[in-house]
Amino acid sequence: MARLLLATVAATVLLLAAGATAQQQGCENATFPAGRSFARCNTLPVLDASLHWTYHAANGTAELAFRARSSATGWVAWGINPGGAGMAGSNVFLASQGGGGGAAVSVLTTVLRSTAPALDNTTLQFGVPVPPTAEYAAGAYTIYVTVALPGNSTQQNTVWQAGPVSGGAIMPHPVSGPNLQSVKRQDFLSG
Template sequence: MARSGHSSSAWLLLAAAVLFATGAAAQTTNCSSASFPAGRSFHSCISLPVLGASIYYTYHAENGTADVAFRGPSGTNGWVAWGINTEQANSMSGSSVFIATQNGNGVVTVLPTFLESTAPSLTPGNLRFNVSGAPAAEYSAGAYTIYVTVALPGNSTVQNTVWQAGPLVNGQISPHPMSAPNLQSTMRLDFLPGGNRTTAGAPNSTLPRRNLREFQG
């Protein structure tokens, strides 16, 4: 993800900045051991296959929404994102995402935006689905957590989900690394309890779901 007009020379300057993301991707995540602030709880979780990330969710059949918490490791000089691609599978382009960042004072914010291309404008808004309330995020123990309640597009529990991580340069969201983990961070996920999910590049593999207990603070 990059702002429009981002010069090609900037990519070379990012080499050192993206090292933190490589280290973050190497971390492992056990979603069953996670905790959340009081008042937030989720029925199911998945340890995602790349970037050390995990997703927690509760599906509400009565209104077709899902409460989601996405947790991804990052340095304080980085960003993470999670979203849903309503246009195509295995791609970042066409995704409506929520990008968590922080400023030099440690204030964490969330940017909801639509990725119209591989060099998106990152214009706030223009999501391709509805959101209940304002998304929120926090940073703790070397990871961002994004909280959002989404109306699942098409009222379908099966969605093309995406996630990503990259550096901030001079406080701005800059392109993510082009390493294999960053290029494999898509998944077709069924938000129904016990639903199937498959990862990009491995359409016949499934990820274990954990909903033995409720994840809460």
């Protein structure tokens, strides 16, 4: 019995290690079109997402790509909350294909003033030197953007989400499980 338990524990540890390695390799081995590349990446802990970036200390900006799996009839979002942690107060970039699969991908920028926000296209509370773009390929959205890090700080509270689109309208994301865990204090200097 002890031998079986030990073998089960060893197998579980090996599977977890292999899964963590595969997840890290996925982030590290991501490819981007048009010769885009990034110095660092993190596989985010929930919603099958990753963040790739290059920090430019000379001007306090981060050039980044946020990638998350989604159906073509869904949406994904990534943002920074310059005033605290969590969704309310976050400045986000939301990508979707308004008409569903095959339609052009658009990016909405908005400030989430509450946990039940109006998704209006708004100027963010930090600089965005180049307009954001996005694409949908291989079952994932990728948002490309360069941001002036608020307060010129490399430590930022970040959020990300994914949800459905219905009839061309962005619908609320689920309010349980991974969707409530999609927050992270991101270090753009060291990762």
